[in-house]
Amino acid sequence: MQSNTNSESPSSISAEARLEYTLQLADDALIIGHRLSEWCGHGPILEQDIALTNTALDHLGRARSLYQYAAEQFNNLPADAKSKFFTSIALQQLIASGSSIGEDDLASLRDGWDYRNALLLEQPNIDWAYTVARSFFYDSFNFLYFKQLSVSTDATLAAIAAKSLKEVTYHLRWSKEWVIRLGDGTEESHSRMQTAVNDLWMYTGELLSPNNTAQQTGVDSAALKQPWTDIITDVFKEADLKLPAGTWMQEGGRNGRHTEHLGYILAELQFMQRAYPGMEW
Amino acid sequence: MEKEITNKNEWPLWEVFIRSKAGLDHKHAGSLHASDAEMAIENARDVYTRRMEGVSIWVVESKNIHASDPGDASSLYEPATDKIYRHPTFYNLPDEVKYM
Numbered sequence: 344m345q346s347n348t349n350s351e352s353p354s355s356i357s358a359e360a361r362l363e364y365t366l367q368l369a370d371d372a373l374i375i376g377h378r379l380s381e382w383c384g385h386g387p388i389l390e391q392d393i394a395l396t397n398t399a400l401d402h403l404g405r406a407r408s409l410y411q412y413a414a415e416q417f418n419n420l421p422a423d424a425k426s427k428f429f430t431s432i433a434l435q436q437l438i439a440s441g442s443s444i445g446e447d448d449l450a451s452l453r454d455g456w457d458y459r460n461a462l463l464l465e466q467p468n469i470d471w472a473y474t475v476a477r478s479f480f481y482d483s484f485n486f487l488y489f490k491q492l493s494v495s496t497d498a499t500l501a502a503i504a505a506k507s508l509k510e511v512t513y514h515l516r517w518s519k520e521w522v523i524r525l526g527d528g529t530e531e532s533h534s535r536m537q538t539a540v541n542d543l544w545m546y547t548g549e550l551l552s553p554n555n556t557a558q559q560t561g562v563d564s565a566a567l568k569q570p571w572t573d574i575i576t577d578v579f580k581e582a583d584l585k586l587p588a589g590t591w592m593q594e595g596g597r598n599g600r601h602t603e604h605l606g607y608i609l610a611e612l613q614f615m616q617r618a619y620p621g622m623e624w
Numbered sequence: 625m626e627k628e629i630t631n632k633n634e635w636p637l638w639e640v641f642i643r644s645k646a647g648l649d650h651k652h653a654g655s656l657h658a659s660d661a662e663m664a665i666e667n668a669r670d671v672y673t674r675r676m677e678g679v680s681i682w683v684v685e686s687k688n689i690h691a692s693d694p695g696d697a698s699s700l701y702e703p704a705t706d707k708i709y710r711h712p713t714f715y716n717l718p719d720e721v722k723y724m
Binding site for chain 2 (some may be wrong): 388
């Protein structure tokens with residue numbers, strides 16, 4: 344029997360679209376987690392070094408849950424869909440061999456064009472202000488996003504979001520406070536903060552661009568734009584920072600078109616598994 | 625608020641007290657650097673409660689803690705050593721008294 348209802352039940356989304364969407368969320372988490380982990384041992388002060396390492400681990404933990412869910416979805420696809428879904432050679436070879444894939448394969452064997460993370464998250468740390476600005480834009484988005492995702496029609500995503508929301512609430516508290524400290528600090532900290540905000544602004548649009556699959560699981564990214572802008576505006580006011588005037592936004596990450604930075608991240612992140620396939624430690 | 629900063633590159637030192645889930649009182653957990661109280665609480669959360677150690681945090685700037693002089697130890701504490709009758713164990717508790 345064919346159903347032509349336009350219900351919001353999870354079954355109305357194609358399996359590929361759901362997998363694509365899960366990977367977007369997972370890749371966002373892995374890439375920001377990796378970027379923040381680069382501060383480990385290099386933080387400006389021991390206490391902040393630990394703070395960022397904790398946060399990086401929150402993101403990596405979320406990435407793991409999402410990759411496990413993505414791998415489960417992938418392994419349930421029909422053989423034909425499986426062979427076409429990824430175009431990274433190392434992963435294709437594994438799939439062609441007939442074995443099922445796992446969370447590590449998704450993280451280690453996909454090339455840049457198969458990564459769906461937002462461009463903002465792969466931008467380099469540069470200095471404390473850039474790191475804080477990138478986190479603040481993402482954390483305030485995440486905070487709103489996971490609130491909605493936690494009541495998603497997709498039970499697994501809802502459960503992951505509910506757990507993440509507590510972590511994200513703290514991440515936002517941390518990054519918001521640093522934006523205010525630097526913005527409303529010394530002349531130098533203010534100018535560095537404003538520069539970082541101006542430079543990263545063009546990557547914020549991608550986070551908020553509409554996503555049909557997300558909408559069908561209960562999250563309307565585009566509807567988050569206003570509340571997100573409100574958070575940013577309020578904090579910038581307190582931090583004495585100017586909201587960048589630019590409206591042109593850079594996109595592409597969701598479709599696998601990345602900035603030059605992602606390749607370097609993957610080279611570091613994937614080296615061991617590429618050089619010693621299947622290695623465990 | 626005036627701050628005594630001995631090294632201008634260093635944030636002030638804070639003492640951290642954590643109350644654990646089972647405990648009723650805050651116990652000294654250690655110290656850390658932070659530029660103000662709010663940051664001190666957040667740093668304490670990140671440094672001292674990562675392994676589920678606590679449910680409540682107190683911080684106090686180290687300079688506000690006043691300590692007894694170790695040199696006075698003999699006059700401060702030793703007079704108590706031969707007065708064991710001050711210990712509650714010296715007395716026999718009636719069975720009717722619970723929760724002592």
